[in-house]
Amino acid sequence: MSSSSSATATGPDVSHWVKDEFVLNCEACDTKFSMSVRKHHCRKCGSVFCARCAARYVALPELGFSKNSPQRVCESCYTSITSSDSGAGSTNATHNDATVEGLKRLYRAGIKPLEVQFKFGEFYSPVMTDADFDAKPMVLLIGQYSVGKTSFIRYLVGRDFPGQRIGPEPTTDRFTIVAGSDDPSSTDTVIPGNALAVQSDRPFRSLQRFGAAFLDKLECAQTSTTAEGGKASILKHITFVDTPGVLAGEKQRIGRSYDYTGVVEWFAGRCDRILLLFDAHKLDISDEFQTAIAALRGHDEKIRVVLNKADAVDAQQLMRVHGALMWSLGKIIRTPEVVRVYVGSFWDNPLQNRIFEELFRKESTDLIDDLRSLPGSAITRKVNEVVKRARAAKTHALIVDHLRNKLPLMFKEKALQKMLDSLENEYQEIHRKHGVPLGDFPRPETFRRALKTHTDNDLSKFPPLNQRMIVELNDILSSHLPRLHAQHTAEAGRKRAAEAKRSAGDENPFGAKDGATPPLSVTNKDWAVDPESLALYSGEFDALGPVRDVDGKRKIHGNEVRDLLVATGVAKSKLRQIWNLSDLDQDGSLTLEEFAIARHLIETFALKDEPLPEELPPSWMPTSDAQ
Ligand SMILES: [Zn+2]
Ligand SMILES: [Zn+2]
Known part of the structure; x- marks a missing residue:
C-alpha cells in the first residue's frame, strides 16, 4: 500500500473515496439513495453504502485515523480486517504490491x-472485484490429447496434485485449474466448477455465463504451497489452467456441449502466458487445434510453444518435426518475431534418447525462467x-x-x-x-x-x-x-x-x-557424514560399478543408481528432489561425493520424515575435487 499520503499530519487519507455524486445506489444492497436513505463512505475501501450495509466500526490507524476512534466500514472490509487479525490466511496471497493497490x-x-x-x-x-486484481498470473495450456499436459504440469509443480489424471482417457475432457493455497492449514482438495464459480475470493465468477454444461467440466485442483515437495512453490506465484486435450481426426466431429471457443477466449484474455503443447512423436495440428489457436487471436504475444516428448524421436526426425511445426505456426500465429519453441521431454521419466540431454536441460531452465518472470x-x-x-x-x-x-x-x-x-x-x-x-x-x-x-x-x-x-x-x-x-x-x-x-x-x-521461504535452519543437524556412514556409501558406490568419464572422474549414471535409491522406500517425488540436490553439476551422473550426499539426505531426512532442505547447506558441499 502506498504510504505517500496516508498517516500524515494532514489527517485521514480520503483520496480514494468514491465521490458522493457518482453513486446512486448502495454498493451492497443496491437500495436507491434518497432523503431517508443516506450515503455513508466505508472508511477503508472508500465505497458508498447505506447505513445498514456499513454498520461496523473498527480502528484504522494505518489510514490516518485516531487509534481511539473506531471508524465506519462495510461488511466486506470488516470481514477482511478481522479475519487477517485472527491469522486465518486467505486463498489468494495478500498483495501488498503498491501498483495493485493503486489500481x-x-x-x-x-x-x-x-x-x-x-x-x-x-x-x-x-465489474472487477479485488479477487480479479489479486489473482496470481495464470498460464493456459492447450495441446493434443497425447501430448502429456498433465505430466507437464506435474513436472513443473514437482509433485502430484489432487485429481490429476494422466493419459488419453475421456475424463481429461475438462478444464482443470491447478492452484496453490498459501494458507498453511489448507489440504489438497478438488473444488467442482459450480462451487468455484460462486466464490467471491476467486477470479472465476464471470465463468458462470458459460452455463451448467461447462461448469460440469470445470474443476480446481488446489494444493498447499507450504507442504514439502520440490518445486511446488511454483504455485505460490502462478496458477495453471489445463484445458481438455484437443481432439484429433475422427473424434473432433463429436462436438462439445458448451461454447469451447468462448471459454478459451475468456481464459486467453485473463492469462499471462499461453503454452501450446505439441507432441514431437505424433505432430498433428487438427482442425480443432486450429480453432483453439484462432480463439487466441489478439493475444499472440502471450503465446509460447512447447515441443514435448522430443526424446521419443531421433535427431533427424526431430529436425523435421521442428521445421514442420515452425512452418505451420508461422501461418497461424501473427507476431513480428518468430514464436519461441521450447524443445524437450517435460516429465519425470528418464529420457528415451539422450543425444539432446544438455539441450533439453537448458530449454527447461529457459522455460522456468520465463514463467518466473510472469508475476512482474x-x-x-x-x-x-x-x-x-x-x-x-x-x-x-x-x-x-x-x-x-x-x-x-x-x-x-x-x-x-x-x-x-x-x-x-x-x-x-x-x-x-x-x-x-x-x-x-x-x-x-x-x-x-x-x-x-x-x-x-x-x-x-x-x-x-x-x-x-x-x-x-x-x-x-x-x-x-x-x-x-x-x-x-x-x-x-x-x-x-x-x-x-x-x-x-x-x-x-x-x-x-x-x-x-528461508532455507531450513540447519543448526540442530549433524552435517558431517560420519566415517561409518561414508564407508557404507562408498562400498555401495563401488558395487554399482562406477566408470571413469573423460576427466578421469569415477561416476555412476542415473539409470544405474536408480534401483538402489528406489529400494530405500522413499517416495519417488522425494527422490527426485534428492537427486536434484545431490547431482551438483546436473550431468545426470553421480560422483562418490554426490552419491554420498544423496544417501545422506535419504538417511537423515527422508527416512526420518523430515522435510528436505531447499538447498544444500554450505557445509555439505564437497571441498575437494578428489577422484
Ligand atoms: Zn445497503
Ligand atoms: Zn469497505
Whole structure:
C-alpha cells in the first residue's frame, strides 16, 4: 500500500473515496439513495453504502485515523480486517504490491461507478472485484490429447496434485485449474466448477455465463504451497489452467456441449502466458487445434510453444518435426518475431534418447525462467486491462447518452430502432463529436443484443450522464494510470538490479530467492557424514560399478543408481528432489561425493520424515575435487 499520503499530519487519507455524486445506489444492497436513505463512505475501501450495509466500526490507524476512534466500514472490509487479525490466511496471497493497490483504488473511485450506472457489467464483462486484481498470473495450456499436459504440469509443480489424471482417457475432457493455497492449514482438495464459480475470493465468477454444461467440466485442483515437495512453490506465484486435450481426426466431429471457443477466449484474455503443447512423436495440428489457436487471436504475444516428448524421436526426425511445426505456426500465429519453441521431454521419466540431454536441460531452465518472470509482467497486463475497460466504459456511456439525446418526444421506440439498425453511423457521429477512437466501440450486434436483453430497449433505465464522471475518467486515463505504471516500471527495475546482485549459482528458481521461504535452519543437524556412514556409501558406490568419464572422474549414471535409491522406500517425488540436490553439476551422473550426499539426505531426512532442505547447506558441499 502506498504510504505517500496516508498517516500524515494532514489527517485521514480520503483520496480514494468514491465521490458522493457518482453513486446512486448502495454498493451492497443496491437500495436507491434518497432523503431517508443516506450515503455513508466505508472508511477503508472508500465505497458508498447505506447505513445498514456499513454498520461496523473498527480502528484504522494505518489510514490516518485516531487509534481511539473506531471508524465506519462495510461488511466486506470488516470481514477482511478481522479475519487477517485472527491469522486465518486467505486463498489468494495478500498483495501488498503498491501498483495493485493503486489500481484497485483508481478503479473503485473513478471507473466502477460509471460501469455500475451504465450496466457495463451486464453488457460486456462483470465489474472487477479485488479477487480479479489479486489473482496470481495464470498460464493456459492447450495441446493434443497425447501430448502429456498433465505430466507437464506435474513436472513443473514437482509433485502430484489432487485429481490429476494422466493419459488419453475421456475424463481429461475438462478444464482443470491447478492452484496453490498459501494458507498453511489448507489440504489438497478438488473444488467442482459450480462451487468455484460462486466464490467471491476467486477470479472465476464471470465463468458462470458459460452455463451448467461447462461448469460440469470445470474443476480446481488446489494444493498447499507450504507442504514439502520440490518445486511446488511454483504455485505460490502462478496458477495453471489445463484445458481438455484437443481432439484429433475422427473424434473432433463429436462436438462439445458448451461454447469451447468462448471459454478459451475468456481464459486467453485473463492469462499471462499461453503454452501450446505439441507432441514431437505424433505432430498433428487438427482442425480443432486450429480453432483453439484462432480463439487466441489478439493475444499472440502471450503465446509460447512447447515441443514435448522430443526424446521419443531421433535427431533427424526431430529436425523435421521442428521445421514442420515452425512452418505451420508461422501461418497461424501473427507476431513480428518468430514464436519461441521450447524443445524437450517435460516429465519425470528418464529420457528415451539422450543425444539432446544438455539441450533439453537448458530449454527447461529457459522455460522456468520465463514463467518466473510472469508475476512482474502480470502487473503491466492488469494496468492495460484497466485502461481498456476504462475506455470501453466511457465509450459505452457516451453511446447510451448519445442515443437518448437524439430521441424525439414521440414515437421513441421507432426512432431508437432506426438508430440501432444503423448503429455504425451513430458510432461515426460519436467518434467525430467526442474524439472516441473507432476501435473502442463495441461490436454493433453485441450492443444491440445486450440493450434488448438488459433494458428491453428502454433507455430511461439509465441515469442521466454526469459529465464530471467523464472528466474524472479522462483524468485517470491521461494522468493517474500512466503515472502508476511508470512507478511500477521504476520499482521493478530497482528490484531486478538488487536481485541480480544477490543471486549467484544455480538455485531452485522458485526457492528462497525472494526471501519468502528461508532455507531450513540447519543448526540442530549433524552435517558431517560420519566415517561409518561414508564407508557404507562408498562400498555401495563401488558395487554399482562406477566408470571413469573423460576427466578421469569415477561416476555412476542415473539409470544405474536408480534401483538402489528406489529400494530405500522413499517416495519417488522425494527422490527426485534428492537427486536434484545431490547431482551438483546436473550431468545426470553421480560422483562418490554426490552419491554420498544423496544417501545422506535419504538417511537423515527422508527416512526420518523430515522435510528436505531447499538447498544444500554450505557445509555439505564437497571441498575437494578428489577422484
Ligand atoms: Zn445497503
Ligand atoms: Zn469497505
